[in-house]
Amino acid sequence: MTSPDSFSLAGEHTLLLIDDDIELTDMLKTYLEGAGYNISVANDGESGLAMATASDHIDLILLDVMMPKMDGFDVLKKLRVSHYTPVLMLTARGDDYDRILGLELGADDYLPKPFNHRELLARIKAIFRRLELSTSGRSQQDLVVGGICLSASRQTVEVDKTPVILTGTEFSILQLLMLNAGQLVTKQDISQKVMGRKLMAFDRGIDMHVSNIRKKLSAVCKTDTIRTIRGSGYMLIRAV
Template sequence: MGVEEVNQSILIIDDDEELTQMLQAYLQGMGYDVAVRNDSAKGLAEATTGSHYDLVLLDVMMPQMDGFDVLKQLRVSHSTPVLMLTARGDDYDRILGLELGADDYLPKPFNHRELAARIKAIFRRQEFTTAAQHQQDIIVNGILLSNSRQAVEVNHVPITLTATEFSVLRLLMLQAGNLVTKEDISLKALGKKLMAFDRSIDMHVSNLRKKIAVIASDEKIRTIRGAGYLMKVSS
């Protein structure tokens, strides 16, 4: 059986040369185009000025400039999906990565099949977003979400969202006035089942609120404690 051609490109930024060689061979075997940078500064340069990448696998623990610094600088100009590889899997690392705009995280050591599943979930989310581009714009409570332009405006002022934040906001706006459970958000917006103690949904919604609050002071997304979130139809 031949290798399936998937065409997506992945950039791995990790100083562990042995690990990156293994990951590169494994992911290339799945049909991905994979580039590796074992230096954080060179990785950042490649992610921002090199070829277009569909996903960045970014290690946290690197000398000189760690993964958080790389992510902060990347997010200044690029919304490329980022999957953080956290050495310890500590809550602090995971939460900080999500706060800075990471799309997902995976603690080391990890099973390669788990990594492949996370990557596929991110790419499914991108495909869902691309498929939605031909749909009409959505306007709810002063927020305009343009599917065709992949853009969001709050009170006519543009805001910049990551691909994951865009997917979460789109789902909440489509269901405006109704409760959307965390399970539904995880499945439909993140492309994966919600795991116990997974705070990624909370962090993505928190990031959305912070970005919206820069423009609008009124509450747009309401928390339904223990259940999920609701996009308010009006102030």
Template sequence: MSSSEALVNSTETPVSFKHSILIIDDDTELTDMLDSYLRTCGYSVTVADNGLEGLNVASGGAVFDLILLDVMMPGMDGFDVLKNLRKTLLTPVLMLTARGDDYDRILGLELGADDYLPKPFNHRELAARIKAILRRLELTGVAFQQQDLLVHGLRLSVARQQVSCDGQEVALTGTEFSILHLLMLNAGMLVTKKEISEKVLAKKMMTYDRSIDMHVSNLRKKIAAVNAEEKIKTIRGSGYLLIIG
């Protein structure tokens, strides 16, 4: 069943909150279906049918909670859009990739995508991925009275959704922020990939899934740009540990 067909006659129960979603995809049949389906789920939806238009809309002042970004588009493809977006925006991005194309998935994650979903996809899985990403945003924005976490030169503020290393701000995507938050809450202890997958990505750990490795790799690079001292240790075959120092 195609992505478009899977969205037809959906009876998904609308969510109680409303977030804004930008869809950037040149498949007009699919975007029409997504537009209709996501609106029934309680989301505000804006559609751009090519990469350049999508980049202009995303950077034009309107605030979006999530961007659904297709990889394969003529002219400016999804990777170029994402690279330009990440110069100024940390809006969560869920990339729509060709099924089985590991290169697309890995490159998207390296460029700062928060998650990916292979086409064709089931509408319920799409809804679950969207909810998981938006839930992370909500969880990192509600504890305004919570004290900052400070571990090994890293300071994380849930209230401000900011991270700094040795006093210098480090710009992270929402997924990277959530992974670091989990590691800092468990500083000095092993956090398994299974825990990260379930608590941060809200999905079961899949064999050969490299998405967590890519997110942690990006996180390390951004921290190392400020301080090259090792902060996150890999426990081979198990997960990661934030070094206390």
């Protein structure tokens, strides 16, 4: 997205699956290849990170948390230094800490284990659909609001000509807020239009993504441009 990395938005996609469960990765590889994806597999964090950073042709990473040599959080932290390839974290069911930390470190989405294969496929398709929508139709226009400049065609964000590096999900959320500047955008709208699913009760994913956007913007612009409408959603302030 907003980095030197390029993502193919049409045709076959290449996925990197990083998980130490060999039986699971073999099963998922067969299933996802049957769905039309090219799949590469790494069974530990170190080799997964090496594969992720060595190639510019990986469109999405499926990343487990608990792994030998290097856990998923360390992989993600090191990956985000130079690469903004979309990452779908595979977390332990019911472990909110894993989910929140993954999103704080720059994951685009998470899916608790054990999961249904169809749910995994739906999450993958939603991420790619989000990438396609962000560069097409009405969303193609360049946006300037409150000193923030977002270019959909170049997939870049700048504040006072200073680049702000966002993940794909963060980019799409900011784009939605800018398209509706001065108006309330509910969490339900963000979840459906950006994440591609209904907002679930107690899901803090949207809050974490917005928090990350705020931190990155505030590092350049000292005024908080995103207002929280308690219990409802968010609003991007027009004038700063």
